[in-house]
Amino acid sequence: MQTATPIxxxxxxxxxxxxxxxxxxxxxxxxxxxxxxxxxxxxxxxKDVFLLCAGIGKVAAATAATALRAYCDVExxxxxxxxxxxxxxxxxLFHVVEAVQADFGAQRPEGLVRYTAGxxxxxxxxxxxxxxxxxxxxxxPAIRIATSDLFIECSQHAGRVRDALDAALVDMExxxxxxxxxxLGVPWIAIKATTDGADGDSSGSFLANLRAAARAAALAAEDxxxxx
Numbered sequence: 001m002q003t004a005t006p007i008x009x010x011x012x013x014x015x016x017x018x019x020x021x022x023x024x025x026x027x028x029x030x031x032x033x034x035x036x037x038x039x040x041x042x043x044x045x046x047k048d049v050f051l052l053c054a055g056i057g058k059v060a061a062a063t064a065a066t067a068l069r070a071y072c073d074v075e076x077x078x079x080x081x082x083x084x085x086x087x088x089x090x091x092x093l094f095h096v097v098e099a100v101q102a103d104f105g106a107q108r109p110e111g112l113v114r115y116t117a118g119x120x121x122x123x124x125x126x127x128x129x130x131x132x133x134x135x136x137x138x139x140x141p142a143i144r145i146a147t148s149d150l151f152i153e154c155s156q157h158a159g160r161v162r163d164a165l166d167a168a169l170v171d172m173e174x175x176x177x178x179x180x181x182x183x184l185g186v187p188w189i190a191i192k193a194t195t196d197g198a199d200g201d202s203s204g205s206f207l208a209n210l211r212a213a214a215r216a217a218a219l220a221a222e223d224x225x226x227x228x
Contacts, residue, residue, distance in 0.1 A: 011068030019081030084198035087168030096190035130178035133187035147175035
């Protein structure tokens with residue numbers, strides 16, 4: 001890992017409870033008092049790890065990231081959980097190194113024109129990715145993820161997102177956490193396992209594969225944290 005000082009306080013964000021409960025499921029957890037959101041704490045690998053699921057979508061994810069920073073003074077934010085696969089890369093478990101928002105921009109007669117999240121959606125269009133903290137030796141394919149407030153069940157839309165943003169995965173959390181992390185001055189990392197192909201079968205595939213994919217992402221995050 002390329003960091004100057006050791007990280008001892010880590011915040012973990014997920015979109016659904018199954019993704020969060022898959023992380024160190026046998027390790028005792030305690031509730032953090034004073035926060036209106038259900039932050040849990042575990043002590044593991046010589047670190048304080050704080051876990052929060054505030055719900056599905058970008059607002060919930062950014063709120064979780066902000067609460068973890070404000071109430072727990074975390075030094076690193078990690079997004080774990082599931083995603084839809086829209087790229088051609090082999091495998092089902094991925095290390096996210098870049099995140100973009102897929103539904104931010106200007107709606108024009110020719111369609112949605114995408115811009116960098118948080119920037120003026122006026123003038124020449126440009127999408128700059130939020131970049132994750134560099135880490136070494138995850139052993140996982142490094143990819144870009146596209147985040148939106150849409151659960152994608154349409155292969156045509158998935159293809160448009162892939163082609164426009166060069167993304168391999170879609171989800172509803174990561175780029176929101178990445179944007180919040182940048183505003184808060186905290187680095188971020190994301191590990192995602194795929195449940196579906198962002199197509200007409202996504203709903204059933206997500207439910208069928210949720211627990212196994214959540215555990216796969218959590219195990220990879222556990223290994224990463226142990227080496228920080």
